[in-house]
Amino acid sequence: MLGVIADDVTGATDVALALRESGLRTVLYFGVPAEDLEPPGGHEAVVIALKSRMAAPARAVAESLDALRRLRGHGVRQVYFKFCSTFDSTADGNIGPVLDALADALDAPAVLLTPSSPRHGRTQYEGQLFVHGQPLAESPMRHHPVTPMTDSSLPRLLRAQTDRPVALVRWETVRAGAEAVRTTMVDAAARGVRYLLADALDEDDLHTLGSVVASAPLVAGAAGLAGGLARTVRGEAPDARDEDDPMPAWPAAVLCGSCSARTLEQLAALRALDRPMHRLDPVAISDPAALADEALGWYDALAPGMPRGAPVFHSSVPPEELRATQRELGAERAAAVLEEATGRIAAGLVRRGVRRLIAAGGETSGAVIGALGVTGAWVGPAAAPGVPWIRPTSGPGIVLLLKSGNFGGPDFLATASAPAPSPVLHPHGRTEGARS
Numbered sequence: 001m002l003g004v005i006a007d008d009v010t011g012a013t014d015v016a017l018a019l020r021e022s023g024l025r026t027v028l029y030f031g032v033p034a035e036d037l038e039p040p041g042g043h044e045a046v047v048i049a050l051k052s053r054m055a056a057p058a059r060a061v062a063e064s065l066d067a068l069r070r071l072r073g074h075g076v077r078q079v080y081f082k083f084c085s086t087f088d089s090t091a092d093g094n095i096g097p098v099l100d101a102l103a104d105a106l107d108a109p110a111v112l113l114t115p116s117s118p119r120h121g122r123t124q125y126e127g128q129l130f131v132h133g134q135p136l137a138e139s140p141m142r143h144h145p146v147t148p149m150t151d152s153s154l155p156r157l158l159r160a161q162t163d164r165p166v167a168l169v170r171w172e173t174v175r176a177g178a179e180a181v182r183t184t185m186v187d188a189a190a191r192g193v194r195y196l197l198a199d200a201l202d203e204d205d206l207h208t209l210g211s212v213v214a215s216a217p218l219v220a221g222a223a224g225l226a227g228g229l230a231r232t233v234r235g236e237a238p239d240a241r242d243e244d245d246p247m248p249a250w251p252a253a254v255l256c257g258s259c260s261a262r263t264l265e266q267l268a269a270l271r272a273l274d275r276p277m278h279r280l281d282p283v284a285i286s287d288p289a290a291l292a293d294e295a296l297g298w299y300d301a302l303a304p305g306m307p308r309g310a311p312v313f314h315s316s317v318p319p320e321e322l323r324a325t326q327r328e329l330g331a332e333r334a335a336a337v338l339e340e341a342t343g344r345i346a347a348g349l350v351r352r353g354v355r356r357l358i359a360a361g362g363e364t365s366g367a368v369i370g371a372l373g374v375t376g377a378w379v380g381p382a383a384a385p386g387v388p389w390i391r392p393t394s395g396p397g398i399v400l401l402l403k404s405g406n407f408g409g410p411d412f413l414a415t416a417s418a419p420a421p422s423p424v425l426h427p428h429g430r431t432e433g434a435r436s
């Protein structure tokens with residue numbers, strides 16, 4: 001049994017999909033599940049989604065250790081710490097402290113990690129992180145509203161967050177094969193190195209790395225290495241995926257809090273389709289309940305039957321406008337107002353019969369999950385690489401699509417919220433219409 005601790009909600013759905021596509025039947029929890037909650041039978045991997053990415057180090061460590069305790073109680077022997085493929089962390093940086101705490105608790109000698117996730121265009125070479133071939137600090141991530149990333153050097157980023165020695169596993173070593181990586185790890189551990197940032201440019205590299213850490217107590221990174229590890233763990237055993245898992249064509253709505261470049265493109269595509277769109281402006285209305293009431297009032301006034309397609313609620317703005325709002329309200333307050341309002345809107349929509357909710361942005365998705373009281377979900381088919389449909393294991397009969405800010409093609413939101421059928425992208429690239 002593989003246990004994953006993810007530092008945000010869309011990171012958790014991303015890694016859960018990687019495990020599912022590697023053939024592991026995967027259950028996902030939002031927050032640390034209650035002691036008496038027995039996971040549904042038949043699963044081979046458990047993912048716990050925390051909302052710790054923006055948290056102060058002490059809180060992130062406490063929450064991660066709590067998740068670890070729960071996973072261990074559940075019989076998990078190997079733990080994967082999932083952080084963002086763009087190494088998103090605040091100025092205080094909690095990835096290092098969480099790694100230190102998990103490594104101590106699991107008695108892990110040297111931990112292999114990499115944010116490389118080639119399916120999402122993230123690669124690591126010579127310790128530098130690239131986003132679709134651009135150095136991280138030159139990518140749109142430099143404008144992120146809460147975690148602007150202005151350095152591309154992973155060793156430097158990680159060393160700023162931990163006192164423990166960090167070294168690289170260079171791409172030439174990875175390409176030389178599992179034995180070369182193993183030797184590098186053993187030598188490094190003997191020299192006192194605790195963290196090995198491994199270069200990886202493609203799925204083969206990740207498979208090699210996965211095979212090296214198949215029995216390591218702690219491994220860390222983005223969804224890419226988790227997939228490489230899962231493929232090794234799973235081996236040639238029969239695939240547990242439910243290939244035809246169709247998504248129902250239920251009434252849909254889109255909730256967008258992400259200001260990422262890709263989300264802005266996806267919103268432009270919705271605008272071009274003349275979808276009904278409502279902007280949430282925290283400067284005009286800074287009381288979250290009033291902001292949500294206004295939005296739900298707009299929804300209630302829409303023509304019955306939604307002839308223009310699923311409605312869209314958004315606060316997404318380009319970087320200059322975002323900075324202006326943040327100057328006016330403060331970045332934290334603006335985010336808190338919008339997240340609470342978005343959660344209230346999600347709950348109001350479900351009360352009104354919406355059963356297919358598409359949320360854009362990790363923090364935004366966390367707010368939606370929290371407001372709906374969703375504590376666990378089965379991982380369904382992918383709507384795009386890294387973005388699975390999920391079905392809550394209890395509560396109202398709905399399906400959710402929680403999209404990381406930069407994931408999905410330009411038409412992703414339009415397609416996912418289309419009346420029916422919505423396309424299902426199979427792991428091996430085959431696309432077909434889902435039945436309703």
Ligand SMILES: Nc1ncnc2c1ncn2[C@@H]1O[C@H](COP(=O)(O)OP(=O)(O)OP(=O)(O)O)[C@@H](O)[C@H]1O
Nearest residue numbers: 257258260315325334335338361362363364404405
């Ligand atoms: N107009 C706005 N003004 C200020 N803050 C905003 C505005 N719109 C959104 N935000 C805040 O910006 C943050 C965006 O983070 P979120 O995690 O939802 O998206 P993301 O960072 O693009 O996605 P991911 O974390 O999956 O990459 C949220 O806290 C959101 O509330």
Ligand SMILES: O=C(O)[C@@H](O)C(=O)CO
Nearest residue numbers: 011014084085222362404
């Ligand atoms: O790794 C990624 O980029 C995503 O899974 C993520 O963490 C989104 O917040």
